[in-house]
Amino acid sequence: MDIAAIVKQLNLETRSAKDRLKNMVTGGYTGDLLSDVMANSKAGDIWITRQIHQNIVAVATLKEHAGIILVNSCEPASDTLDRANQENVPIMVSKLSAFELTGKIYSMLAEKK
Amino acid sequence: MLELAAHILDITENSIRAGAKLIKIKIDENKEKDILCIEIKDNGTGMTKEEIKKAIDPFYTTKKVRRVGLGLPLLANAAKRADGNLILKSARGKGTKITATFQLSHLDRQPMGNITTTLLVLIAGNSDIDFIYKHRHNDRQFVFDTRQIRKKIDDLPINHPEILRYIRNSIDQGLQKIATQA
Numbered sequence: 086m087d088i089a090a091i092v093k094q095l096n097l098e099t100r101s102a103k104d105r106l107k108n109m110v111t112g113g114y115t116g117d118l119l120s121d122v123m124a125n126s127k128a129g130d131i132w133i134t135r136q137i138h139q140n141i142v143a144v145a146t147l148k149e150h151a152g153i154i155l156v157n158s159c160e161p162a163s164d165t166l167d168r169a170n171q172e173n174v175p176i177m178v179s180k181l182s183a184f185e186l187t188g189k190i191y192s193m194l195a196e197k198k
Numbered sequence: 199m200l201e202l203a204a205h206i207l208d209i210t211e212n213s214i215r216a217g218a219k220l221i222k223i224k225i226d227e228n229k230e231k232d233i234l235c236i237e238i239k240d241n242g243t244g245m246t247k248e249e250i251k252k253a254i255d256p257f258y259t260t261k262k263v264r265r266v267g268l269g270l271p272l273l274a275n276a277a278k279r280a281d282g283n284l285i286l287k288s289a290r291g292k293g294t295k296i297t298a299t300f301q302l303s304h305l306d307r308q309p310m311g312n313i314t315t316t317l318l319v320l321i322a323g324n325s326d327i328d329f330i331y332k333h334r335h336n337d338r339q340f341v342f343d344t345r346q347i348r349k350k351i352d353d354l355p356i357n358h359p360e361i362l363r364y365i366r367n368s369i370d371q372g373l374q375k376i377a378t379q380a
Contacts, residue, residue: 118279119305136200138309 086110086197088152088175091131095189097154097177100161101169108151108175113194115187119144126150131190133183137161142168142176152176154190156183199272201311202236202380207319208269209238209296214324216242216294221320222330225313227302227380229336234282234302234380239295245288254286273298280307302380310380314369317342318362325357331369333376340372 089106092099099106111129116122117136126132128149134141137159145153152175155161161169161176169176179186199205206223213221218240226235245253256271273296274284281301288294300307317331321344331342342365344356351361 123305138200140305140309144305 086193088131088177091154091190091193092177094193095179095181095186097179100176100178101166102152102173102175105152105173105175110151110190110194113187113190114150115183123148133187133190135159135183137165139165139168141165142172142174145174146172150174154179154186156181156186199276200308202276202308203311203313203316205269205273205276205298205308206236206238206313207316208267209273210240210320212267212269213238213240213242213294214320214327216240216244218242218293218327220328220330222332223317224332224334225310225380226334227336227378228334229302229379232302234300234307236298236300237295239293241293244290244292244294246290250286250288254284270296276300276308280304282307307380310378313373313378314366317369318366321365322357322362325355333373333378335376335378338376340376342369342372 087107087109091097091110092106109129110131112127113133114122114126114130115133117134119136119140122132122144126148130150132145132150132153133156134153135156137155139162141153142165154177156179158178158180160178166176199208210221210223220241222239224237253270254274256268270286277284277298277300281304282299285297286294317329321329328344333340347356347361347365354361
């Protein structure tokens with residue numbers, strides 16, 4: 086499943102690296118504590134978070150995440166967006182809470198397997 | 199709270215509630231020591247030993263009895279998460295000093311956020327209180343003092359829109375000069 090499929094089904098708004106929506110999503114991780122995300126997420130994960138500062142782009146790049154989804158309609162900071170475009174990290178925004186969004190994406194991934 | 203500026207606003211509001219007339223906010227970014235230190239010192243009523251206990255324990259008592267909110271436990275937690283700590287010093291009649299230390303480069307250290315707006319909110323909403331803001335970044339320092347502004351503006355209130363605009367510019371420029379990074 087690629088990011089575009091999630092964007093379409095869950096009505097996400099894409100804020101950066103719009104040409105990277107073909108990135109394949111192989112799993113997911115939800116968390117706001119960057120060190121925890123560094124330690125426990127995997128390459129190919131879609132990362133669901135409430136954090137908006139530019140460090141999220143650094144973490145997503147290092148961990149080779151498929152992309153980042155911000156919850157509760159939170160918008161990325163402007164320097165976060167600049168970095169994300171430079172590093173080709175797609176950032177999406179969802180109206181849902183982390184709990185709901187995680188559940189929905191988990192189900193989508195489970196169906197594809 | 200996702201940014202340190204929000205913590206600073208919250209803690210400073212405690213000082214205001216404690217009747218402080220002069221509040222000093224000091225920030226020290228030291229790359230060599232890899233430390234970020236935030237100190238907030240007021241000349242308010244201060245706390246008894248019992249009140250200090252209540253202030254740092256999030257479960258101590260109900261909200262009705264709580265004179266300060268959850269701000270201190272949250273800041274203490276934010277500091278610990280970034281390998282730092284929080285020290286609270288206070289005595290009745292002598293004011294309160296809060297020092298939060300963080301490992302500057304720690305991944306979980308919250309970003310500073312917008313200091314200028316935080317200071318403006320404090321100054322605009324509390325025109326009878328004086329604020330001193332000192333920000334050190336390695337060997338450079340920026341100092342802002344509302345008492346100096348008052349000397350320049352005679353009878354104009356410090357929260358006059360024109361004065362606030364001037365203050366916003368001087369803080370922005372001052373922070374730019376010392377090239378803050380946190």
